[in-house]
Amino acid sequence: SAVISQKPSRDICQRGTSLTIQCQVDSQVTMMFWYRQQPGQSLTLIATANQGSEATYESGFVIDKFPISRPNLTFSTLTVSNMSPEDSSIYLCSVDLRGRDGYTFGSGTRLTVV
Amino acid sequence: GENVEQHPSTLSVQEGDSAVIKCTYSDSASNYFPWYKQELGKRPQLIIDIRSNVGEKKDQRIAVTLNKTAKHFSLHITETQPEDSAVYFCAARRANDYKLSFGAGTTVTVRA
Numbered sequence: 001s002a003v004i005s006q007k008p009s010r011d012i013c014q015r016g017t018s019l020t021i022q023c024q025v026d027s028q029v030t031m032m033f034w035y036r037q038q039p040g041q042s043l044t045l046i047a048t049a050n051q052g053s054e055a056t057y058e059s060g061f062v063i064d065k066f067p068i069s070r071p072n073l074t075f076s077t078l079t080v081s082n083m084s085p086e087d088s089s090i091y092l093c094s095v096d097l098r099g100r101d102g103y104t105f106g107s108g109t110r111l112t113v114v
Numbered sequence: 115g116e117n118v119e120q121h122p123s124t125l126s127v128q129e130g131d132s133a134v135i136k137c138t139y140s141d142s143a144s145n146y147f148p149w150y151k152q153e154l155g156k157r158p159q160l161i162i163d164i165r166s167n168v169g170e171k172k173d174q175r176i177a178v179t180l181n182k183t184a185k186h187f188s189l190h191i192t193e194t195q196p197e198d199s200a201v202y203f204c205a206a207r208r209a210n211d212y213k214l215s216f217g218a219g220t221t222v223t224v225r226a
Contacts (some may be wrong), residue, residue, distance in 0.1 A: 031212055042203060043158065043216045092157065096212065102148050102160035103214060 006106030007025070013083055020079045021109045023093035028073035030103050033094040033103065040044055042090070049076045083113045116141045118206050120217030121170050127194050135220045137179035138186040146207040147187045148214070149178060153200045161202075162189070194224045 003026040013019050016029045023032060034046040047057040053102040057063060080087050093106040117140040127133045136214050137147075148163035149174040164171045164178045164187065171178050175194075180187040191198055 003167040042218050045213060047214065061178075095121070102163050107157050 003068055004093065004095060004104060006109060008109055009107060010110040011112070013111065015084050015113055017083055018081045019083065019111060020077050021093075023078075023106050024077045025074045025095050027097075029095040029097065029114055030073070031096040032070060032076045033096070034068065034078045035075075035092045035094060036103075037090040037092060037108075041090070046078070046091075055071040080111065083111075085113045087111065088113045116144055116206050116208055116215040118204060118215045118217040120204050120220055122220060123218065124221045124223070125144075126223045126225060129195060130193055133189075133191040133198070134193055135189045135202055135204070136186060137188070137206075137217050138176070138184075139206040139209050139215075140185070141206070142182075142185065143208045144206040145186075145209045147175075147208075148205050149189050150203045150205065151190060151200045152203065158203060178211075182222075185224075186199055191222075194222075196224050196226055197223060199224045 006021050010040045011019055032049045035043045036046055037043050045058050046061045046066055047055045048067055049068050051070045051073050055068040065081055067079045073106045090108045090110050092108045094103045096103055118137055122139045124163040125133055129212050145166035149161050150158035152158040153163045162173050162205050164180050166182055169180055175192045177190040201219045203219050207214050
């Protein structure tokens, strides 16, 4: 199975600043997904990132707040912009492994905004 | 979109007993149903999945059953062990779609 590296693993940020989270996969994948998991909650899809096209955002999430890059088939970044304490959460990337249906998750980024 | 409901939200079982978690889905076009286990502080991990052309699938102590008519699927864990303690999420995906819709999760505690 693919290895997914996500960094940083955690960060504490000041409100009003931005944080970029990186997701690196050791094999080429078509789709990469970014999720948010608030404390004690389920997984909420933020957006889907395909290489070479604009990311597709879910209802309630906008590009200005969560810009995404997908420069190639093994890498993606999610930026959390102009952060507020409400953005404190775990952010996870996920990939659609070729030949499998089960999506694999990165180790997550625990973000605390103070 | 697809709506997945999961019950119970918490489940406490004695070691060695069985645990059952049930999920219902709204869209009859859904055809893929994975289950994820998330231990504290760790990433969700796929533990078993089932497609709509199969009624049951088993992997050692874990099994999943699917009732397409009633639009529900269940996770069964037999002979539970302390390491089964975790949060379990069900999910569903519609045919010709790429997104998973997750249930709210079930916190399972196995008492020694």
